[in-house]
Amino acid sequence: MRILFVCTGNTCRSPMAERLTAKMLERFDLGDDVQVMSAGLAALPGEPASSGACEAMRRDGIDLSNHRAKQLTKKMVEEADLILTMTASQKRHLLEIYPMSAGKVFVLKEFAEHGYNLESSEKLLALLRRLNTKQERFWEANSDTVRELKEEREGLLQRLQEIEDKLAAMEGSLAREIRQEKEDIRKLEEQLMSYDITDPFGQSDEVYCRCADEIAQAVEGVCKHLQSEQLRD
Structure with missing residues (x-):
C-alpha cells in the first residue's frame, strides 16, 4: 500500500506527516506493508524542509535534514492507494485537478477519525x-458580454491613467510654483515653535509646575502689553 501526504509547499506539514507515519508504522508492525511519501500542490522542487519542521522532528528523534520538496504529479496520484491532505481546501483542489482520485483522497484528520468513509x-x-456545470453554462451564455465589458474597463482604466498623469503634472507644477513660500513658512514656524507651551498632560507634578510658571510668565507679558496700550490711549 502507498500513502501520499499532500500539503502546499512540501516543506512543513506533509514531510512531517510522512516521517512520523513511517516511524509509527514500525510500532504497528506495518512497516513492510506500507510505503509513505509526500508532495506539494505548489512546491518548489528541491527546497529543504523548514527549520521549524526539522526542529519539531528532532524532538521525536527524526532527521528531516535530507528532505527535499517534490511537486505533486499525476503519476504520484495514480500510484497512491491513499492520499491524505492537510486541509479541506487542499482536498478540494486535488479533486478539481485529479477527479479520478475520488475515493482515495481524505483530509488527514478526517481519515484519522472516520477511516474510509466516502x-x-x-x-x-x-x-x-x-x-x-454552472460555470460552463455561464461562460457559454456570457463569454462575449464579459469580454466586451473587460475591453470597456480596460479603455476606462487607460483614460483614468491619462487623467491621473495630467493631474500629477499640474500638481507638480503648483508644487514648484509655491516651493519658496512653503520653505519660508516652514522657517517661520520653526521660529514660532520656541513660543510653544509644552502640554503637561499625563506627566509628573514637576512638569505641571514648570508649565504653570511658563504660563504665568507669558500672562505677565500679556498684561504688560495691555497696560501699555491702555496708557497710550
Whole structure:
C-alpha cells in the first residue's frame, strides 16, 4: 500500500506527516506493508524542509535534514492507494485537478477519525461537478458580454491613467510654483515653535509646575502689553 501526504509547499506539514507515519508504522508492525511519501500542490522542487519542521522532528528523534520538496504529479496520484491532505481546501483542489482520485483522497484528520468513509468525499465531488456545470453554462451564455465589458474597463482604466498623469503634472507644477513660500513658512514656524507651551498632560507634578510658571510668565507679558496700550490711549 502507498500513502501520499499532500500539503502546499512540501516543506512543513506533509514531510512531517510522512516521517512520523513511517516511524509509527514500525510500532504497528506495518512497516513492510506500507510505503509513505509526500508532495506539494505548489512546491518548489528541491527546497529543504523548514527549520521549524526539522526542529519539531528532532524532538521525536527524526532527521528531516535530507528532505527535499517534490511537486505533486499525476503519476504520484495514480500510484497512491491513499492520499491524505492537510486541509479541506487542499482536498478540494486535488479533486478539481485529479477527479479520478475520488475515493482515495481524505483530509488527514478526517481519515484519522472516520477511516474510509466516502460520504463527505462523494458530496464534495458532486458539488464540484455542479459547480463546473454552472460555470460552463455561464461562460457559454456570457463569454462575449464579459469580454466586451473587460475591453470597456480596460479603455476606462487607460483614460483614468491619462487623467491621473495630467493631474500629477499640474500638481507638480503648483508644487514648484509655491516651493519658496512653503520653505519660508516652514522657517517661520520653526521660529514660532520656541513660543510653544509644552502640554503637561499625563506627566509628573514637576512638569505641571514648570508649565504653570511658563504660563504665568507669558500672562505677565500679556498684561504688560495691555497696560501699555491702555496708557497710550
